[in-house]
Amino acid sequence: xxxxxxxxxxxxxxxxxxxxxxxxxxxxxxxxxxxxxxxxxxxxxxxxxxxxxxxxxxxxxxxxxxxxxxxxxxxxxxxxxxxxxxxxxxxxxxxxxxxxxxxxxxxxxxxxxxxxxxxxxxxxxxxxxxxxxxxx
Numbered sequence: 001x002x003x004x005x006x007x008x009x010x011x012x013x014x015x016x017x018x019x020x021x022x023x024x025x026x027x028x029x030x031x032x033x034x035x036x037x038x039x040x041x042x043x044x045x046x047x048x049x050x051x052x053x054x055x056x057x058x059x060x061x062x063x064x065x066x067x068x069x070x071x072x073x074x075x076x077x078x079x080x081x082x083x084x085x086x087x088x089x090x091x092x093x094x095x096x097x098x099x100x101x102x103x104x105x106x107x108x109x110x111x112x113x114x115x116x117x118x119x120x121x122x123x124x125x126x127x128x129x130x131x132x133x134x135x136x
Contacts, residue, residue, distance in 0.1 A: 019123030028114035053122035
C-alpha cells in the first residue's frame with residue numbers, strides 16, 4: 001500500500017461566554033487548546049443569546065494566557081445585537097476587518113482569550129469553533 005491515513009483528527013467546540021465588568025486582557029475568560037496539539041480553526045461563529053447592556057466591544061483570539069487576542073473577533077460590538085443572531089468570524093469585508101478572513105492556527109499551548117473594551121455585563125453568547133488537527 002502506498003497511501004495511508006495521516007490524521008483523522010477534527011472537532012468542534014462550543015464555548016459559553018458570560019459578560020463581566022472587567023476590561024483586563026482576557027478578563028472575560030480564556031480556554032486552552034483542548035487537543036494538546038496544534039489545530040487549524042476553519043470556521044467560527046459568535047452566537048448572541050443576550051446582548052451586552054454595556055456599550056462594549058469584544059476581542060476574541062488566540063494568545064498566551066492573560067493576553068488579549070483579536071484574530072477571531074476583532075473588537076466587534078456586542079451591545080444592541082439581536083438575540084439569536086450568528087456572526088461569522090470568517091467573513092471577508094470591504095471595510096475595516098473585524099473578523100478573520102482565513103483559517104487560523106491554534107497552537108497546543110495557546111488560549112482563545114476573551115476581552116471586553118468596557119463592561120460586557122448582560123452578555124450571554126456562545127463561540128462555536130470548528131477545527132482540524134494538524135499532522136505531526
